[in-house]
Amino acid sequence: MIKFDKFTLQNGLKVIVHHDPSTTLVAFNILYHVGSKNESPDKTGFAHLFEHLMFEGSIHIPSYDRPLQLAGGENNAFTTNDITNYYITLPKENIETAFWLESDRMFGLDFSQKKLDIQKNVVIEEFNQNYLNQPYGDSSLLLRPLAYKVHPYQWATIGKDISHIQNADLEDVRNFFMHHYAPNNAILSISGNVKTDEIKTLSEKWFAPIEKREIALRVISKEPEQLKARTQTVYRNVPFDAIYIAFHMSSKLENDYYVADLISDLFANGKSSRLYQSLVKTKQLFSDINAYITGDIDEGLFIITGKVMSTVKINDAETAIWEEINQLSNGNIDDYEIEKVKNKFESVYEFGQLSALNKAMDLAYHELLGDAERINQEIEKYRRVTKDEIQKTASKIFNRKNSSTLYYLSKK
Amino acid sequence: MKLDRRNHPEFKNIEHINIPIPERIELNNGIETFIINAGTQDVVKIDITFNAGGWYQEKPIIATVVNEMLIEGTKEYTSQQIAEKLDFYGAFIHAQPTKDFGNVTLYTLKKYLPETILILEDIIKNPVFPEHELNTYLNKRKQQFQVELEKVSNVARREFNEQLFGKSHPYGVKTKIEDYNCVSQKDIVQFHKTHYQSNKCKILLSGKIDKTVLALLEKHFGNEDWGFNATVESAQFDIPHPVKMETYIEKKDVSQSAIRLGKILIKNGHPDFHKLNIVNTILGGYFGSRLMKTIREEKGYTYGINSVLVSLKNAGFLVILSEVGADVAKKAIQEILNEVKKLREEKVSVEELDLVRNYMLGDLLRSFDGPFEISSSFKNIIDFGLEINYFNEAIDAIKNITPEEIIELANKYLHEDTLIRTIAGKYN
Numbered sequence: 068m069i070k071f072d073k074f075t076l077q078n079g080l081k082v083i084v085h086h087d088p089s090t091t092l093v094a095f096n097i098l099y100h101v102g103s104k105n106e107s108p109d110k111t112g113f114a115h116l117f118e119h120l121m122f123e124g125s126i127h128i129p130s131y132d133r134p135l136q137l138a139g140g141e142n143n144a145f146t147t148n149d150i151t152n153y154y155i156t157l158p159k160e161n162i163e164t165a166f167w168l169e170s171d172r173m174f175g176l177d178f179s180q181k182k183l184d185i186q187k188n189v190v191i192e193e194f195n196q197n198y199l200n201q202p203y204g205d206s207s208l209l210l211r212p213l214a215y216k217v218h219p220y221q222w223a224t225i226g227k228d229i230s231h232i233q234n235a236d237l238e239d240v241r242n243f244f245m246h247h248y249a250p251n252n253a254i255l256s257i258s259g260n261v262k263t264d265e266i267k268t269l270s271e272k273w274f275a276p277i278e279k280r281e282i283a284l285r286v287i288s289k290e291p292e293q294l295k296a297r298t299q300t301v302y303r304n305v306p307f308d309a310i311y312i313a314f315h316m317s318s319k320l321e322n323d324y325y326v327a328d329l330i331s332d333l334f335a336n337g338k339s340s341r342l343y344q345s346l347v348k349t350k351q352l353f354s355d356i357n358a359y360i361t362g363d364i365d366e367g368l369f370i371i372t373g374k375v376m377s378t379v380k381i382n383d384a385e386t387a388i389w390e391e392i393n394q395l396s397n398g399n400i401d402d403y404e405i406e407k408v409k410n411k412f413e414s415v416y417e418f419g420q421l422s423a424l425n426k427a428m429d430l431a432y433h434e435l436l437g438d439a440e441r442i443n444q445e446i447e448k449y450r451r452v453t454k455d456e457i458q459k460t461a462s463k464i465f466n467r468k469n470s471s472t473l474y475y476l477s478k479k
Numbered sequence: 480m481k482l483d484r485r486n487h488p489e490f491k492n493i494e495h496i497n498i499p500i501p502e503r504i505e506l507n508n509g510i511e512t513f514i515i516n517a518g519t520q521d522v523v524k525i526d527i528t529f530n531a532g533g534w535y536q537e538k539p540i541i542a543t544v545v546n547e548m549l550i551e552g553t554k555e556y557t558s559q560q561i562a563e564k565l566d567f568y569g570a571f572i573h574a575q576p577t578k579d580f581g582n583v584t585l586y587t588l589k590k591y592l593p594e595t596i597l598i599l600e601d602i603i604k605n606p607v608f609p610e611h612e613l614n615t616y617l618n619k620r621k622q623q624f625q626v627e628l629e630k631v632s633n634v635a636r637r638e639f640n641e642q643l644f645g646k647s648h649p650y651g652v653k654t655k656i657e658d659y660n661c662v663s664q665k666d667i668v669q670f671h672k673t674h675y676q677s678n679k680c681k682i683l684l685s686g687k688i689d690k691t692v693l694a695l696l697e698k699h700f701g702n703e704d705w706g707f708n709a710t711v712e713s714a715q716f717d718i719p720h721p722v723k724m725e726t727y728i729e730k731k732d733v734s735q736s737a738i739r740l741g742k743i744l745i746k747n748g749h750p751d752f753h754k755l756n757i758v759n760t761i762l763g764g765y766f767g768s769r770l771m772k773t774i775r776e777e778k779g780y781t782y783g784i785n786s787v788l789v790s791l792k793n794a795g796f797l798v799i800l801s802e803v804g805a806d807v808a809k810k811a812i813q814e815i816l817n818e819v820k821k822l823r824e825e826k827v828s829v830e831e832l833d834l835v836r837n838y839m840l841g842d843l844l845r846s847f848d849g850p851f852e853i854s855s856s857f858k859n860i861i862d863f864g865l866e867i868n869y870f871n872e873a874i875d876a877i878k879n880i881t882p883e884e885i886i887e888l889a890n891k892y893l894h895e896d897t898l899i900r901t902i903a904g905k906y907n
Contacts, residue, residue, distance in 0.1 A: 079738025089519045091848065092848050093846060122806070128484070131623055136765070136767050137490070137833065137837050137843070139837050141766075141838075141842070163488040164487065164488060167484070167487065167488050167586060185779045187779075188779025188804075189776075190646065192780070193782040195735045196781075196782045196802050198733055199734050200802070213733065276732075299837050304732065305629065306625040306626055307622055338558075338562035339562035339567075348615060349855075354622035374622065406567070407567045410569045411897050414570070417520055417521075417588060417725055420519075421849050478814060
């Protein structure tokens, strides 16, 4: 049970405080409700590029990193399809440094053409390092647009194409900031050996003077139901064939989400999981196999992927995956197995509680989903899933018509 | 009063770090055991480290195969039964083979420790390495190895290590694809027999540790000697003088080249080590480092660059590593060399040194925040047999190092002309 206090400033900034006396550090996490789904289709990769610019100095503070390091702190950030999340850990006594730095960059950034050009280069190298210059690295860039035709989840956070990053101009950057970075579009969460009163005072001092801003209207179209199986085949310089199958699934706010998550665990979480035991160990069709959900807030994807053994034909490997899928959809599940994946979820959750930073991030994220209190209901939601629900959800998701299959084949 | 947004609000330098010292005990059979009792959650982690790394193997990859296959079947249980049990209890066993050690780690909820420690005991004492499991494992690993070889970073790492240590040194030898065809079950069983014994391991216990946990550990690992109890002569290897200062492996169709620069340096435990580590941090050991500033933030050549003092049991070396745009590899190397030279020639400013001091102290604070952070911080110290007050010495060094000492150390150890280089990708 994670206890916390919650309050909202006049300007709309939500603040969550979790008292954790076991640590001398404090975790300071700020979530902005903007991700790659808020980009326009001809300017993708922007939310993430912008995340980089947030470290390039703000109106009153020329360097973000220097003063933080001076105060013994460390920071980082990440961008997803739904959010951009910034976090700091630092000695508890120096918490005001975090307020000072984060409030100033919410107040305003010190943009310049030079800074933008440099960060464009850095992001292009990130694109190269993580997507283009890695074996199978571009698979997610291919699979998303195959599965989504309307919803902006069709592009990855890094962007559709390097040219979008190259073409970003200063005007775009300014607009993006004014429309998405605002107290009324953010959630601050803090965990550590702190008192709520102290956090209230500091929040009032540093964040309250920042005025509310008008947030860009979000018109995000729902992805229409997929009516026909889709496939795509590409040939690449990789040693072995790989297969990626994506299925549309529910949004994060539906009960089906938890069911699907448990199904992905039944399939591929741990060495005793179904796909690993059957397809890697017994039949030896794959060298690696995985099943996971993308975890997005809007309707997300359930993905099954594997690298095929060199002696195996990709069609046989694919057939074997479908046999496993059908087993589950036909209700071939025993209670022990469901108990096992639930236990595992609970255990991982328990280990996660060791970190003040984890807790701060989770609290902010659950608040975004509707209420930070959801963090304490998670286990119960997984525990409640029944065999019947698993079968129903499996039959609903694992329909050929609902599938997009990428055959990623070796040129050799 | 108007809010002063320009000036840093008052902050404190980190004066004191409470370094929890692990309690050392010996089990009945003499196994050296270290205990870290900390944290709020009812979880337990057990690290068992055997002197069973690649250093001790007579044939390629044997040490790795043994370590990773412990879990693939015992006298009593099949691979699948073991996996089922661990997953049911939500526990994890990780094998981590290194050049020096064979590591086995159990993560478990404390309430399931009686069941999970039984599995840990079984896989360490009674593994059988079934032939069919071995074949599956080798075929799978062989493919994964081939995929890994497609990455320029791996190509550069392998080549760099060979350049530093030579082809026949255990730290320099490169695994080859053929090695996966030459592993026999007999060799595996033999290696396990000679190296996984009660007199060749150390145990590190962390989490909520109380009497019941200790009693369980004693019962399963401490009551008597286990394993074959052979004495093994630890082979010694010479490190040859590097034959080649620069190696370039061309890889067509790449958008980035992986580069590595470095040299053999002092081992961890050497009197200069803590201070040299500070010099390294200034150069490329944190996000605000000089290399990050120049190569990433000024030039935009890379997504990231690091400089690391690598500690092995019998050697230490420096490596500066990055993946850079394929067309700027030459320029990036030149910039790196300039930065190294600058360390030797120009005194570090007081501002920069203060920043690095505070950053490093903050980082130490983070490394002792939580039971598993504490245990991973102490893991190398214990495995290498270094002084248990290691971190207090590190703190002293951080607080007291002077700009003069930094120049001196840089000149003593880091002359840019002595760095060997490896480039994988394009280089022109």
